Amino acid sequence: MLADADGTAYASLRRRPVDRAERYALGKKLRARVPRKSLGDWAPPAGRPDPVQQIMDSHEGRVGRLVPIRVGRMVASPYGFLRGTAVVMAEDVARLPATGITPVICGDAHLGNFGFYASPERDLVIDLNDFDEAHPGGWEWDLRRLAASIWVAGRANSMSEEHCAEAVRTCVAAYREEVRFLADQPLLSRSFGRIDVDRLADESSAALRQEIVHAARRARHRTSDRAVPRFTTEVAGRRRIVEESPLITRVSEAEAELIGEALDEYLHTLAPHWRRVLGGYTIVDIAHKVVGVGSVGLRAYVALLEGSSADDVVFLQLKQARRSVLARYVHGESAWHAHQGQRVVEYQQALQTVSDPLLGLT
Incomplete structure (x- = not known):
């Protein structure tokens, strides 16, 4: 078979x-073997694990004082709950009919994990931007999570059930058409295809086009130099990251030293050119930063680096990688990856047509 x-x-x-x-x-x-209509069926199976217990189990190994923040973000809305429950949905979708075709997938392809970012050429593109759960798996798993998130997000924005259903149908139709288009393209062409702001705006309705323009404008403003006045302050002639406890907190000197050593190791995972460029910067401050919903409680840091002058700054984000929630449904308890950071980097590069040249691991 194709699989x-x-x-x-x-x-x-x-x-x-x-x-x-x-x-x-x-x-x-x-x-x-797998009729297309069967892909739309779902009912809670007998013996389905308790979702609340699954969530509680997923809190093991997280920073305990931050778990209440994660829970608070999840209970704030149905969409917030969906964002934090990749582990629950993985259990559900893995039990459903599937073709057995298992490419590298995002593993958490909800609507909020798509966004704008700048390519190395500084063009603004839209693509997946979270790869914590990336892993080989059923393509249906990603599409189901995306479709569910669209419906839940529609409800959260007071859309009717009819409008939510239409949005999901439009999404799935676009997915089908794009896969059909790519199937007839040369292999290399598939890897160079990307959606930039202009293409997205051209293919959207007038009302949506205006929203895209506004979102793109906000994204262009999210740069390190623009973040400096908001997230840093000067203390005794030295630039420091502003604390916003419990979301942004300074780390101890001992922890900062360990993170600095880890960043030196990270430097050697970059391409030689970018290693030399980034090697011209120096760490001036490090803080722990709470990010997202599903990632709350995992160790995530932001490092402020200074280059040739006080105005030449770069923020680097470091994020703890754990075993993908998909892994157990693909290869059980055996290990495919010696280093989960390597898994995330490798699969991010596989899934994004344009990746950050400073993407690396430690």
Whole structure:
């Protein structure tokens, strides 16, 4: 079947993979085994794990004093709850009918994990921007989480059930059409395709186009130099990150030293050119910063670096990586990755058409 077609051929330039026509034929055969209508069915199975207990279990290993913040963000709204429950939805979607085609997926492809960011050429593009759970898995898993998040977000914004349903249908249709388009493209072309602001605006309605313009303008303002006045202050002639306890807190000198050592190790995971560029900067301050919903309680830091002058600054974000919530449904308790940071970096580069050149691990 198609799920087995991507074997050793992709590890050698001397062996031809399954050609396009045969892959189409294999894909059509899957429809008999997994009818498309079956992909829309769901009912709580007998013996389904208690979602509350799953969430409580996911708090193990987090910073205890921050867990109440995570819970507070989740109970604030149904959409907040959805954002923090990738572990619950992984259990649900992994039990549903699936084709068995398992590319690298985001693992947490809800609506809020798409956003604008700048490419190395400083163009503004939109793509996935969270890869904590990225892992090989069923493509259906990502699409189901995205569709569910659209419906829940619609309800949160007082949309009717009819409008929510239409939004989901539009999303799934666009997904289908894009996959169909990419299937006929040369292999390299697929990896260069991206959605920038201009393309997104051109393909949107007039009302949505205005929202895109506003969102893009805000995104362009989220740069290190613009963040300096808001997030830093000068103390005894030295720039420091402003504390906003419990969300932004200064780390101890001992912890800062360990993080500094980790950043030196990170430097050597960058491409040589970027290693030399970033190596011209010096750490001037480090703080712990609470981010997101699902990540609250994990260790996440922001480091302020200064370059050739006091105005030449860069913020680096460091984020703890844990085992993906998808892993147990793909390969059980066995280990595929010796380093979870390596998993996140590798799969982020696989999923994004344009990745941050300063993306690395330690």
